[in-house]
Amino acid sequence: MGLARSGLFLSILLVWQLLSLRGLPAYVLSPLEIVRHFAAALGSAELYEHAGASLARSLPGFAIGTFFGALLGLAAGVARWFDRLLSPAVFLTYPVPKIVMLPIFMLWFGIGDLSKVLIIALACFYPVFINAYYGVKATPAILVWSALNMGARRDAIFRRVVVPSAAPMIFAGMRVALALSFIVMFAAEMINARSGLGHLIREAENSLRFDLMYVSLLAVAILGYVGDRLVRFAQRRLLAWQEQPG
Amino acid sequence: MKRFLPFAFPVILLLVWEAAARSGLWSPLLFPPLEKIGRELVLFFSKPESLLEAWVTLYRALGGFALAAMVGILVGMLMGRSKLVAGLLDPLFSGTYAVPKLALFPIFIFVFGIGSLSKVALVFLECLYPIVIMSYHGARSVNRVLLWSAQNMGASRGETLRRVVIPASAPYIFAGFRVAVPVAMIVVVITEMVSSADGLGYLVSYSLSSLRTDRMLAVVVAIALLGYLLDKAVVVARDRLIYWEKLDTYYV
Numbered sequence: 001m002g003l004a005r006s007g008l009f010l011s012i013l014l015v016w017q018l019l020s021l022r023g024l025p026a027y028v029l030s031p032l033e034i035v036r037h038f039a040a041a042l043g044s045a046e047l048y049e050h051a052g053a054s055l056a057r058s059l060p061g062f063a064i065g066t067f068f069g070a071l072l073g074l075a076a077g078v079a080r081w082f083d084r085l086l087s088p089a090v091f092l093t094y095p096v097p098k099i100v101m102l103p104i105f106m107l108w109f110g111i112g113d114l115s116k117v118l119i120i121a122l123a124c125f126y127p128v129f130i131n132a133y134y135g136v137k138a139t140p141a142i143l144v145w146s147a148l149n150m151g152a153r154r155d156a157i158f159r160r161v162v163v164p165s166a167a168p169m170i171f172a173g174m175r176v177a178l179a180l181s182f183i184v185m186f187a188a189e190m191i192n193a194r195s196g197l198g199h200l201i202r203e204a205e206n207s208l209r210f211d212l213m214y215v216s217l218l219a220v221a222i223l224g225y226v227g228d229r230l231v232r233f234a235q236r237r238l239l240a241w242q243e244q245p246g
Numbered sequence: 247m248k249r250f251l252p253f254a255f256p257v258i259l260l261l262v263w264e265a266a267a268r269s270g271l272w273s274p275l276l277f278p279p280l281e282k283i284g285r286e287l288v289l290f291f292s293k294p295e296s297l298l299e300a301w302v303t304l305y306r307a308l309g310g311f312a313l314a315a316m317v318g319i320l321v322g323m324l325m326g327r328s329k330l331v332a333g334l335l336d337p338l339f340s341g342t343y344a345v346p347k348l349a350l351f352p353i354f355i356f357v358f359g360i361g362s363l364s365k366v367a368l369v370f371l372e373c374l375y376p377i378v379i380m381s382y383h384g385a386r387s388v389n390r391v392l393l394w395s396a397q398n399m400g401a402s403r404g405e406t407l408r409r410v411v412i413p414a415s416a417p418y419i420f421a422g423f424r425v426a427v428p429v430a431m432i433v434v435v436i437t438e439m440v441s442s443a444d445g446l447g448y449l450v451s452y453s454l455s456s457l458r459t460d461r462m463l464a465v466v467v468a469i470a471l472l473g474y475l476l477d478k479a480v481v482v483a484r485d486r487l488i489y490w491e492k493l494d495t496y497y498v
Contacts, residue, residue, distance in 0.1 A: 008334045009341070027356035084251040089259075095477035096470040097432040099439070100447070103454040103462060107276050175344070182346040187436040190351075191451075197349075202440075205352040213352055221345040228344030 037211040053195035058185035061120025069128025077136025098123040124177035131173030135166025171235040278460035286464035303446040307430040310369025318377030326385020373426040380422030384415025420484040
């Protein structure tokens with residue numbers, strides 16, 4: 001069944017491999033060649049160093065952005081005055097591409113990792129904030145009324161009713177944020193970095209090392225995929241009571 | 247008092263900025279005074295050259311987005327209405343959803359050249375995902391009673407698609423658009439910052455490397471404005487087309 005589901009993917013790979021027999025341009029490697037280069041790279045320390053440098057930027061950024069996004073989003077959903085104070089600014093700046101702040105952050109926080117971590121945190125903040133906010137807003141009023149009726153205090157309602165009801169939305173925001181964190185991490189490293197997968201792909205491009213280009217491409221694809229699976233796994237474990245989306 | 251609360255945060259931010267600029271603690275390069283940024287912004291909007299750069303960015307973003315919208319709605323509809331297509335394509339899209347497509351950019355440069363085409367292709371690819379996924383959800387969630395009624399009254403497959411399925415999934419499609427438009431802007435600006443000789447992203451990195459941070463910040467404001475206006479345009483179009491269902495958001 002799993003094989004049938006990935007049938008199209010496998011047949012694309014097969015056609016790609018067959019096309020390479022007829023000769024492809026130098027910048028298109030065949031799947032088997034990519035796998036061979038990737039296996040070779042797995043044996044050397046270089047790939048792990050760059051992947052580690054990338055993760056050391058994207059994961060703290062993701063964690064910081066998600067933490068503040070969930071915290072402030074829940075607060076804005078619950079407290080009217082805080083909503084009025086913060087939400088218009090957040091919604092106004094939401095469609096703005098946050099990566100343009102990178103040069104400014106580089107000026108303020110240096111060209112090291114701090115500016116990159118902060119720009120990733122900024123990009124991750126938005127989807128989590130907005131989802132947490134709508135998650136709170138979408139809490140069924142009848143649940144809150146029942147809790148009030150049964151004598152729950154305000155903090156108990158927040159902890160036991162509002163947060164669990166907003167949690168699925170927050171997780172959906174985290175999935176978007178994780179994908180964004182990899183995009184921004186990669187972009188920041190392509191623009192300016194001395195390490196990381198984005199830097200590796202730029203270096204490979206400049207020295208026409210196509211094998212290295214595909215190796216870092218595959219590495220970042222695997223990281224993105226595994227990260228997404230981990231968030232979904234955490235959601236299934238933490239929200240086992242909730243109906244899972246297909 | 248309550249009416250002014252939404253303005254409190256931006257005003258405080260601007261005041262802090264101006265205070266930082268005037269304090270003399272930092273170089274004016276780090277915090278250029280607001281007045282200088284404002285002057286650069288006026289200059290930006292009055293010079294035809296810079297408006298041309300904005301146009302370059304805009305057509306790259308919109309070109310990729312429009313292509314993604316056309317292909318994405320088609321694919322999403324097919325996936326939603328046909329089990330076979332969904333079975334073939336769903337694993338492909340959900341499997342590669344979290345993969346940053348941006349990593350393909352260096353390869354795209356070799357395939358499509360360093361000009362606009364590689365950027366438009368990347369915008370297309372990044373925008374395709376949210377649009378396909380949302381149209382797919384929309385086409386799947388069409389009320390079955392509506393489909394049965396349409397069939398019962400003798401509607402053909404094409405008519406059902408045009409008159410029932412597409413209108414019913416339009417709110418989802420527009421939700422996908424609202425995700426895709428900022429993505430298009432992000433991708434265009436990034437690719438222009440990484441490798442380009444034109445566009446607003448290039449202008450940002452060019453102003454920075456010539457140490458004109460006031461100009462750079464003015465361009466950043468212009469990019470922010472462009473992103474905001476594009477999002478607004480999607481919302482306005484949505485409200486005109488989907489008049490029977492209000493956007494149930496508090497802001498925007």
